[in-house]
Amino acid sequence: xxxxTTQTNDTAFAQAPAPDARRAMSHHLSGWxxxxxxxxxxxxxxxxxxxxxVVVSFWGATExxxxxxxxxxxxxxxxxxxxxxxxxxxxxxxxxxxxxxxxLIGFTVAYFLAFHVRSxxxxxxxFLFCTIPFWTSNIIRMISWIPFLGRNGxxxxxxxxxxxxxxxxxxxxxxxxxxILAFVHLxxxxxxxxxxxxxxxxxxxxxxAAADAxxxxxxxxxxxxxxxxKPGIMIGTIFVITLVMGDFITVRFMSGSQSANVxxxxxxxxxxLQYPSASATAxxxxxxxxxxxxxxxxxxxxxxEL
Amino acid sequence: xxxxxxxxxxLSAFFALFLIFLYGPTITIAILSFQGPQGGLTFPMRGVSxxxxxxxxxxxxxxxxxxxxxRSLILGLMVMTTTxxxxxxxxxxxxxxxxxxxxxxxxxxxxxxxxxILVSLGVGLIFSQSGLRVHxxxxxxxAQLTWTLPFGLLIMFAVFNRFDRSYEEAASDxxxxxxxxVRHVVLPIIAxxxxxxxxxxxxxxxxxxxxxxxxxGSYNTLPxxxxxxxxxxxxxxIFALGxxxxxxxxxxxxxxxxxxxxxxxxxxRQGTDAGKGLV
Numbered sequence: 001x002x003x004x005t006t007q008t009n010d011t012a013f014a015q016a017p018a019p020d021a022r023r024a025m026s027h028h029l030s031g032w033x034x035x036x037x038x039x040x041x042x043x044x045x046x047x048x049x050x051x052x053x054v055v056v057s058f059w060g061a062t063e064x065x066x067x068x069x070x071x072x073x074x075x076x077x078x079x080x081x082x083x084x085x086x087x088x089x090x091x092x093x094x095x096x097x098x099x100x101x102x103x104l105i106g107f108t109v110a111y112f113l114a115f116h117v118r119s120x121x122x123x124x125x126x127f128l129f130c131t132i133p134f135w136t137s138n139i140i141r142m143i144s145w146i147p148f149l150g151r152n153g154x155x156x157x158x159x160x161x162x163x164x165x166x167x168x169x170x171x172x173x174x175x176x177x178x179x180i181l182a183f184v185h186l187x188x189x190x191x192x193x194x195x196x197x198x199x200x201x202x203x204x205x206x207x208x209a210a211a212d213a214x215x216x217x218x219x220x221x222x223x224x225x226x227x228x229x230k231p232g233i234m235i236g237t238i239f240v241i242t243l244v245m246g247d248f249i250t251v252r253f254m255s256g257s258q259s260a261n262v263x264x265x266x267x268x269x270x271x272x273l274q275y276p277s278a279s280a281t282a283x284x285x286x287x288x289x290x291x292x293x294x295x296x297x298x299x300x301x302x303x304x305e306l
Numbered sequence: 307x308x309x310x311x312x313x314x315x316x317l318s319a320f321f322a323l324f325l326i327f328l329y330g331p332t333i334t335i336a337i338l339s340f341q342g343p344q345g346g347l348t349f350p351m352r353g354v355s356x357x358x359x360x361x362x363x364x365x366x367x368x369x370x371x372x373x374x375x376x377r378s379l380i381l382g383l384m385v386m387t388t389t390x391x392x393x394x395x396x397x398x399x400x401x402x403x404x405x406x407x408x409x410x411x412x413x414x415x416x417x418x419x420x421x422x423i424l425v426s427l428g429v430g431l432i433f434s435q436s437g438l439r440v441h442x443x444x445x446x447x448x449a450q451l452t453w454t455l456p457f458g459l460l461i462m463f464a465v466f467n468r469f470d471r472s473y474e475e476a477a478s479d480x481x482x483x484x485x486x487x488v489r490h491v492v493l494p495i496i497a498x499x500x501x502x503x504x505x506x507x508x509x510x511x512x513x514x515x516x517x518x519x520x521x522x523g524s525y526n527t528l529p530x531x532x533x534x535x536x537x538x539x540x541x542x543x544i545f546a547l548g549x550x551x552x553x554x555x556x557x558x559x560x561x562x563x564x565x566x567x568x569x570x571x572x573x574x575r576q577g578t579d580a581g582k583g584l585v
Contacts, residue, residue, distance in 0.1 A: 031404025037392040038455055042413050045448035046420070049428020056431055109324055112317040116310075126321070128563070133328055135509035136555040139532050140548040144331035147338055147348045154334070154349060185327065217313065238419065246421020249515060253536065263423055270423075270520065275431060282424050293419050302415070303463055 050286070057279035066275050074280035084265075084281075088288075091261040094176075094251070095244040098183040102240050103233065105184065106191025110232075111225070113192075114199035115207075127196060134189045142182050142253050149173035149181075174256030182254045187243055191236035198232030198305065199225070234300035238293055245289050332552060339545035347542060358546035371531060371547065377442055378528035382512040384443070385450050389458045389507030390500055396455075397462025398488070418456040422516035425449050430520035445521040450511045457510065458503045465499045498569040505562040509555065 032039075060069040078084050109130065117123045133141065148154050149172040156168040171177055202225065210220040248263025262285045269278035338345075342353025362371060400407060429449045433440045440446070473495065477487040515529040522530055528551065535544050 027402060028404045031399045031402055031407065034395040034399030035404070035407070035410060036395075037388075038396040038414070038459065039410055041388075041392065041448060041451045041455060042410075042417055045429055046417050046425065046452045047413065049425060049432055050420075052431045052435070053424060053428045105324060108317065108320055112321050116314045116317055129325065130328065132556070132559055133332070135505065135513075135559050136332075136552050137513040137529060137532070137548075139513075139515055139529055139536070140335075140552055141331065143532075143536060143544065143548055144335040147334050148331055150348050152348045157349070185331075188324075217311070242419040242421070246423065248423055249533070263421060266423055266427065270427060275427070278427060279431075282421075282427055285421055286424060289419060289421060290416070293415070297415075302460075303411070303467075 053279045053282050053286075056276055057283045059276040059279075061274050061276045064273060066273075074277050075284075077277070078280050078284065087260045087262055087265050090259065091245060091263075094179065094183065094247075094261060095241050097180055098187065098244045099237060099240050101180070101184045102188045102191045103236070105188050106195055106236060107229070107233070109188075110192050110196040110199055110229075111221075113196055114202075115225075123200075127192075130192055131189060138186055139249070139253075141186060142250060145178065145182060145185075145254070146173065149178055174254070174258060176255065176259055179251055179254045179259060182250050183244055183247075186250065187240050190239035190243065191233075194235035194239075194305075195229055195232040198229050202228050231300045231305045234296055235302065235305060238296050241292060241296075242289055245292070246285070335545040336549045336552070339542055339549040341542040341545075345542055347540065347545070358542045359550070361541075361543045362546055362550070370526065371528075374526045374528045374531040375551075377525060378512050381442055381447060381450070381527060382508045384447055385454055385511035386504050386507035388447075388451060389454045390503050392451075392455055393458030393462045393503050394493075394496075394500065396459045397466050398492075400459075400463065401466055414456045414459055417452045418460075420452075422453065423519070425452050425517050426520040433521070440521050440523040442518065442522040442525055442527055445523070446518045446527065449517040449521040450514050453514065453517055454507045454510045457506045461499060461503050461506065465496050469496070494573070498566050498573065501562055501566040501569060505559065508558065508562075512555070512558075 056066070057074055058070050058072070060067050060071060060073065113123055113127055113130075117126060146153070150156070151168050151170065151173070153172065155172055156165075159165045160168065206224055206228075207220055210224050215223065246263055247261065248267045251259055251261045252264055252267070262281065266278045266281050266285070269275070269281065338347070338349070338351070339358055340354050340356070341351055341358060342355045343357045345352040400411070426449060429445050430440060433445050438445075469492075473491050474487050477491045478484075482490065513529055514527075515533060518527050518530060526534065532544070532547060532551075535547070
């Protein structure tokens with residue numbers, strides 16, 4: 001529809017320049033006016049800050065102040081340090097494991113809601129039930145794992161009383177396990193929503209056709225539903241990957257400051273007022289994330305899928 | 307109806323487990339916040355009392371909770387209003403191509419995927435280097451908008467993708483000006499979705515942590531205050547606070563959902579004059 005109007009506008013534009021040029025102009029103008037609040041906010045609070053970070057990443061720092069310079073020291077130190085690679089690797093590991101788990105759980109939940117719940121009201125109700133925690137505080141949701149996972153927590157006391165273990169397990173809280181658990185807890189929703197959205201748009205007659213052609217349930221799932229759900233999976237993947245890659249608070253809180261990811265590297269530098277070094281790390285992280293997203297965006301047209 | 311396949315029961319069980327996983331921890335701290343005065347951060351319960359809730363209301367030794375709550379509330383309303391207005395305008399703008407629309411779209415995607423600590427760091431640096439003081443209502447406000455605006459806009463994209471343009475064409479055929487068309491035709495039709503945008507705007511702001519961390523200045527918002535408490539408070543008072551804010555969030559969500567439902571109902575009732583005879 002949009003394309004059509006622009007096309008007719010364009011051809012008209014070629015034939016009779018004078019009045020239509022004015023119309024094309026006013027059409028651009030109304031677009032700019034309407035988009036200006038968003039453009040202004042994103043310029044001031046996204047574009048300029050990114051530029052600022054890039055600039056500061058070349059600056060120098062003393063123990064308590066930073067000074068303008070153009071030096072590559074921060075990057076040289078960062079890329080020359082073995083810690084950087086280990087921390088980046090650990091961040092990728094968190095992202096990969098969280099991605100796999102959220103995809104598995106998110107797909108299953110969305111599949112259940114979209115294809116096994118039969119009435120629309122139930123679908124909407126149960127879907128809302130899944131999304132409500134998203135609108136509550138992440139920090140509180142992290143804190144709420146303490147009584148579960150702690151040394152004297154519910155998990156340990158249950159396992160003890162069942163005789164599965166003889167002494168409390170230490171790795172439940174403040175470990176990689178609890179970090180991943182919290183990630184899955186916080187972010188599975190970002191998989192469920194887009195996957196459910198795509199699944200609801202699948203034409204049900206395709207499933208009947210598959211069944212009529214003799215496909216088993218699994219074959220229909222794998223050869224019909226999964227391929228048609230790919231756009232939703234991609235959007236969910238983008239959300240989960242970026243949230244985990246950029247996180248620092250979940251790792252800090254749930255690992256009890258024992259594990260590191262790139263976000264914590266940055267926030268530690270910030271705490272020490274080493275802004276140039278934090279900025280250099282931030283630039284590398286941003287490039288990494290944008291490259292990953294650019295790759296993922298090749299497989300999906302976000303605006304078409306909404 | 308066909309009988310349910312066996313997979314339905316397996317998947318139902320899986321779904322039930324997922325819901326327990328989702329809500330279990332929150333319910334646990336809700337129970338534990340009623341600990342007796344001697345109780346700790348884990349089970350067993352040592353009596354049942356409102357001791358820790360009273361603690362929240364009485365002494366201010368745990369920090370400026372009510373001040374930070376008030377700030378979070380005001381900031382949330384500010385972000386919500388701005389998000390709704392800017393998203394609707396942006397959604398209308400993006401229905402047509404305009405010069406620079408692709409660039410702006412990629413900026414919006416960047417805003418959505420950028421690690422939030424970068425926004426915090428960048429905005430903080432700009433303010434400190436230009437001699438401005440960071441404050442939750444200026445730098446914090448802007449930093450939060452970089453997260454709520456893309457969400458609002460994505461919702462508007464979804465809304466306008468499903469929008470039937472013939473309503474607008476009918477309006478302009480009847481002689482409505484563009485503004486009248488938006489005011490009397492488009493806005494009433496998309497009103498329920500605006501409730502959704504508002505809900506996102508408010509709750510994302512109210513719970514935002516990373517983007518406000520370096521941009522809120524000396525007066526904390528509630529999530530910052532709570533995070534500060536996690537490092538030095540070891541009593542169930544933190545569970546009491548967690549329970550209260552979660553209840554507050556549930557209330558807000560409930561109000562928005564009711565409003566959404568009510569607007570949808572009203573639209574269905576008033577959207578047609580069928581059966582009313584000649585009007």
